[in-house]
Amino acid sequence: MPFTLNSRLTADTHLIGELPLSRLLLMDDARYPWLILVPRIAGARELIDLDGGDRAALLDEVAAVSRVLEAVLRPDKLNVAALGNVVAQLHLHVIARYAHDAAWPQPVWGRGERVAYAAADAAARVAEWRAALKEQLA
Amino acid sequence: MPFTLNSRLTADTHLIGELPLSRLLLMDDARYPWLILVPRIAGARELIDLDGGDRAALLDEVAAVSRVLEAVLRPDKLNVAALGNVVAQLHLHVIARYAHDAAWPQPVWGRGERVAYAAADAAARVAEWRAALKEQLA
Numbered sequence: 001m002p003f004t005l006n007s008r009l010t011a012d013t014h015l016i017g018e019l020p021l022s023r024l025l026l027m028d029d030a031r032y033p034w035l036i037l038v039p040r041i042a043g044a045r046e047l048i049d050l051d052g053g054d055r056a057a058l059l060d061e062v063a064a065v066s067r068v069l070e071a072v073l074r075p076d077k078l079n080v081a082a083l084g085n086v087v088a089q090l091h092l093h094v095i096a097r098y099a100h101d102a103a104w105p106q107p108v109w110g111r112g113e114r115v116a117y118a119a120a121d122a123a124a125r126v127a128e129w130r131a132a133l134k135e136q137l138a
Numbered sequence: 139m140p141f142t143l144n145s146r147l148t149a150d151t152h153l154i155g156e157l158p159l160s161r162l163l164l165m166d167d168a169r170y171p172w173l174i175l176v177p178r179i180a181g182a183r184e185l186i187d188l189d190g191g192d193r194a195a196l197l198d199e200v201a202a203v204s205r206v207l208e209a210v211l212r213p214d215k216l217n218v219a220a221l222g223n224v225v226a227q228l229h230l231h232v233i234a235r236y237a238h239d240a241a242w243p244q245p246v247w248g249r250g251e252r253v254a255y256a257a258a259d260a261a262a263r264v265a266e267w268r269a270a271l272k273e274q275l276a
Contacts, residue, residue: 062185079222083245085243106247
């Protein structure tokens with residue numbers, strides 16, 4: 001069974017690029033700097049569905065993305081999570097949080113309505129993340 | 139600087155025991171089967187504050203705890219997260235979620251009021267987790 005990105009994730013994100021194991025996406029929500037990693041492993045729902053090597057590789061990619069978010073944005077906190085209550089396909093959220101953002105100190109999920117980027121803004125954000133993460137992207 | 143558990147975590151949890159790297163806690167909220175791992179590393183706030191070896195060890199402990207939660211409880215989904223907006227000390231949530239639980243499909247944080255266990259129930263849950271995780275606990 002080949003990997004295909006979940007349709008809800010496809011609809012709600014912009015493609016940044018491919019990491020060695022994961023597809024890297026920008027969440028289409030202008031309220032937060034919010035990246036999503038989806039390991040290209042068909043059928044995976046839980047972190048423990050991955051074998052140890054893939055799980056370690058995924059977490060290394062999360063760490064690499066986190067370091068770049070930290071360096072570029074200087075957030076007050078990073079939020080890293082694998083939830084999947086709505087979209088079961090395994091995906092990891094990495095979100096830069098600020099004490100002045102819309103949901104602080106609560107998590108971002110299910111708080112208010114998503115604010116889609118204007119098309120030009122989405123393209124600009126994607127280009128910025130591609131540049132910032134060019135060493136990680138294939 | 140020695141490791142000491144954050145006072146808010148101390149107040150809101152029950153001690154299950156010590157994993158090789160992490161202190162394992164039961165969140166004092168009877169609405170959800172909710173475990174918390176706190177690596178005993180003073181000053182850590184973010185996953186990327188850990189060196190690669192400690193981060194891998196922590197994620198292996200999260201995986202081991204997740205497998206036991208999965209085997210014992212057969213949840214509909216596991217939620218795994220490092221947030222830390224309220225308690226900055228690095229801690230990992232591992233929560234067994236059900237499609238019929240109080241917050242589904244939303245995350246559990248900031249939804250309704252925590253329901254503390256009755257003392258006997260907390261002791262019983264702690265004993266159950268100690269037994270289920272005895273191979274992982276020191």
